[in-house]
Amino acid sequence: MAQSSLSLFLILSAILISLLCRSVQRGLTVIGVYQGPVVASSAAQRIYAIPDTVHCEDIHYYAPGDILFTACEDSVQQRFRWFPPLALLDGPVETTGSIRIINPQTKVSSQLMFENFPGPFVTHGIDVIQDPDRAEALYIFAVNHLPNPEYSPATEAEAEAPKARSQVEVFHYVLNSSTIRHVRSVRHPLITTPNDLYATSPYSFYVTNDHHYREGFLRELESIPGVKWAKVLHVQLDRLDTDDATAGVNTTVALASDV
Known part of the structure; x- marks a missing residue:
């Protein structure tokens, strides 16, 4: 019996060490330890540093307008205090990020001024899709990681409400304009x-839930390669003309891994 227990212990230890080694190796790869310098052999392979693009999480090329769209945090300090995807939940959220357009020819970025949207805006994934009613316009879907107004830090140990309450913002943009209008x-x-987001129409999009747990030990466990507790949701909207973020939102699980 003792020998069986020892064998089981050794097997479990080997599995745990293997997972930890894979996690460490993945982390080192992500930060570039195993990567060497790359010499560009042509102009098409050059890497360009574009000013005024701080912590831009996602970027999309919109072919009809020959333009790049990206969502940026615009603040280094804010990112290291509040960014729920990294389990950084030490708010408050004091800044508003931006939607920017980048000219792929000149490599110049321009910030689009928000209409009817005071923020805050903590950016992550975005997607763009053409407005079916206007050839020169498009919709932009963007993740916004907001703090939860129902969370009470005074009773953190017993709090049922999570610290973050993320949502998706829908914007409308007309090509060659300098503003972007918040729809809902x-x-x-x-x-x-x-x-991440994938829009199929102005009323329909897919969105990933990258983690099942927002923070704590189980949230850290999810960072180990091979532990996949993500979900893909499909969201169908009944309407766009509403100030209620929960109105007409029909959400189903399109793909899920075991938790």
């Missing part, structure tokens, strides 16, 4: 840790 916010209990 989208919030649903199933949208918990959103990251």
Whole structure:
């Protein structure tokens, strides 16, 4: 019996060490330890540093307008205090990020001024899709990681409400303009840790939940390669003309891994 227990212990220890080694190796790879310098052999392979693009999480090329769209945090300090995808939940959120356009020819970025949207805006994934009613316009879907107004830090140990309450913002943009109009916010209990977006129409999009847990030990466990507790949700909107983020939001699980 003792020998069996020892064997089981050794097997479990080997599995744990293997997972930890893979996690460490992945981390080192991500930060570039195993990467050497790359020499560009042509102009098409050059790397360009574009000013005024701080912590831009996602970027999309819109072919009809020959333009790049990206969502940027615009603040180094804010990112290291509040960014739920990295389990950084030490708010408050004091800045508003931006949607920017980049000219792929000149490599110059321009910030689009928000209409009807005071923020805050903590950016992550975005997607763009053409307005079916206007050839020169498009919709932009963007993840916004907001603090939860129902969370009470005074009773953190017993709090039931999570610290973050992320949602998706829908914007409308007309090509060659300098402003972007906020259409509505989208919030649903199933949208918990959103990251990337894929829009299929102005009323329909897919969004990933990258983690099941927002913080704590189990949240750290999810960072180990092979531990996949993510979900892909499909969101169908009944309407766009509403100030209620929960109005007409129909959300289903399109793909899920075991938790």
